[in-house]
Amino acid sequence: MEEAPIGFAAGGGASQLLAVESAAGPDDSPDRAHDEDDGSSHRGVAVLLGAAAIAAAIVGALAAGHSSDAADAWNSAVRLDLKRATVALEDVRYVYQSEVPQAVTVLRARSLAAAYTAAAAADPASAPAMTIAANGELNAAKAMDQSVPLASDAKYALPGGGVDLARRLADIRNENPDLVAIDPDAVQAQGDALAAKAGWLLLALIPLGLCALLGTLAQAFRGSRTPLLIGGSVLLGSAVIVALAAEILA
Amino acid sequence: MTTPTSHMRRRQFDTLTTVLIGVVALLAALLAVLQADYGNTSSRAAAQAARLESDASAKIQASGLARDAELRAAQDALAVGLSGVGLSIAALEAGDATAQALGEAQTDGSQRLQAAIDATVKTSGQSPVDPHTAALIKAQDTEIAAEVKAQGAAVDAAADAGSRSNRAVLGLSLATLGGVLAGIAAVLRVGRPGWLTLAVAWALVGASGLVAVLTVT
Numbered sequence A: 001m002e003e004a005p006i007g008f009a010a011g012g013g014a015s016q017l018l019a020v021e022s023a024a025g026p027d028d029s030p031d032r033a034h035d036e037d038d039g040s041s042h043r044g045v046a047v048l049l050g051a052a053a054i055a056a057a058i059v060g061a062l063a064a065g066h067s068s069d070a071a072d073a074w075n076s077a078v079r080l081d082l083k084r085a086t087v088a089l090e091d092v093r094y095v096y097q098s099e100v101p102q103a104v105t106v107l108r109a110r111s112l113a114a115a116y117t118a119a120a121a122a123d124p125a126s127a128p129a130m131t132i133a134a135n136g137e138l139n140a141a142k143a144m145d146q147s148v149p150l151a152s153d154a155k156y157a158l159p160g161g162g163v164d165l166a167r168r169l170a171d172i173r174n175e176n177p178d179l180v181a182i183d184p185d186a187v188q189a190q191g192d193a194l195a196a197k198a199g200w201l202l203l204a205l206i207p208l209g210l211c212a213l214l215g216t217l218a219q220a221f222r223g224s225r226t227p228l229l230i231g232g233s234v235l236l237g238s239a240v241i242v243a244l245a246a247e248i249l250a
Numbered sequence B: 001m002t003t004p005t006s007h008m009r010r011r012q013f014d015t016l017t018t019v020l021i022g023v024v025a026l027l028a029a030l031l032a033v034l035q036a037d038y039g040n041t042s043s044r045a046a047a048q049a050a051r052l053e054s055d056a057s058a059k060i061q062a063s064g065l066a067r068d069a070e071l072r073a074a075q076d077a078l079a080v081g082l083s084g085v086g087l088s089i090a091a092l093e094a095g096d097a098t099a100q101a102l103g104e105a106q107t108d109g110s111q112r113l114q115a116a117i118d119a120t121v122k123t124s125g126q127s128p129v130d131p132h133t134a135a136l137i138k139a140q141d142t143e144i145a146a147e148v149k150a151q152g153a154a155v156d157a158a159a160d161a162g163s164r165s166n167r168a169v170l171g172l173s174l175a176t177l178g179g180v181l182a183g184i185a186a187v188l189r190v191g192r193p194g195w196l197t198l199a200v201a202w203a204l205v206g207a208s209g210l211v212a213v214l215t216v217t
Helices: A006-024 A026-037 A039-122 A124-145 A165-173 A184-203 A205-220 A222-249 B004-094 B097-122 B131-138 B141-188 B192-216
Strands: none
Touching: A039 A124, A039 A165, A039 A184, A039 A205, A039 A222, A039 B004, A039 B097, A039 B131, A124 B097, A165 B131, A184 A205, A184 A222, A184 B004, A205 A222, A205 B004, B004 B097, B004 B131, B004 B141, B004 B192, B141 B192
16 A cells, blocks of 8 residues: 555544555555555654654743743843943932032132132231131031032042042942942843853754654655664754753753 | 556655655744744844943933033133132222232132042042943943944844744744645545645745745845
8 A cells, every 4th residue: 555644644543544554455465565564664753753743842842931031131131221220320410410519619619718828828918808708718618518428528538629529429329239230231141141042952943854854754755764764863863962952051 | 446547646645745744844943943043133132222222321311411510610610710800800900909819819719629620520430430330421422322323233133133033934834834735635635626735735835945045035
């Protein structure tokens, strides 16, 4: 008898196979004898295709899971990036928009007080007026700097009379160290690694597809069945090795 | 009764059906790889574009805040100096030596203030500020423009990979349909409906292969 196609055998089950065999009639008796000799290779084709299908399903499921995790990681990186930028901006806004103008007002008063004091020392005739002006500026500076840590805290004072913006901003930022430690790049790198693992896993689908092709060819071309089955088995084995390596090493 | 001709036809039919199923399996595997790969590429590029957009926006705001603060401080110093010069001129005209000295002291105070502001500005965005915040503060317009350009490229890459991924899905659908028709052809067996179904199945699988080629080119 002639061979039934894979789809027919798989879809119809044993009863259909038997029906096909009985319909073939006595004219096909040499083929029947050949088929009986070939029974094990039929099973070999079925086992190979079944194993390839199971392996493809497992590989596909694993790869889909890793791809999904990778996408989650990338989306998390976006969320973390937004969060990091938002809190950083808020700190920058606080220092540069709230504290710096007040600190500059204090610096202005101190600079003028220093200039008046220097002028008083240089010109005794105008010293009384200079001293009054200097004291006025100093009092103004003292009144204001109590509410401006940037201007009042000695650790932010620079030798030239300015203030250390970087140190102040760093202190503000470090009040929430967990927010400073946000690292979206690391999360994105995790996503990249998962995507790479999914990619390696998916590569195993190529030999599995070839394995399925060889399996069906083995069913169609009886004369070359054994080498085709061996080739399919080798491809199946290589696919499993690739998948395992990707899952364990990647 | 089976004639040799019909036997040969049935054999050809079964061979074509069986080979078609194998080709479908191989094509499906290839297209699944392409779909997943382009899908991941698209997701990654879209996420990167969103991050670049957020980063560029934050840089524009942070560097703008820093520049505004610097300019306002410089204006304050200039205003003190102008006030001093004005007072000196007025005092000179009025012959008031004390007022003139006060004006000159204010001008000196302006220079002292400007020096203090210069020293302050030099610390902006420097250590010990964390690198990310420092990069936001110190961002230059050219750098932001380059980032916006990179963001556009990432959006384009996401769109391109997304359309390729969709094309792979189309190919997979065609291959699946071809596989289903191959199964139906196997059930119908040799005969006009069977051959017709098998021919359509091969055509669909061929179209699927064409779509696979178009996906990667």
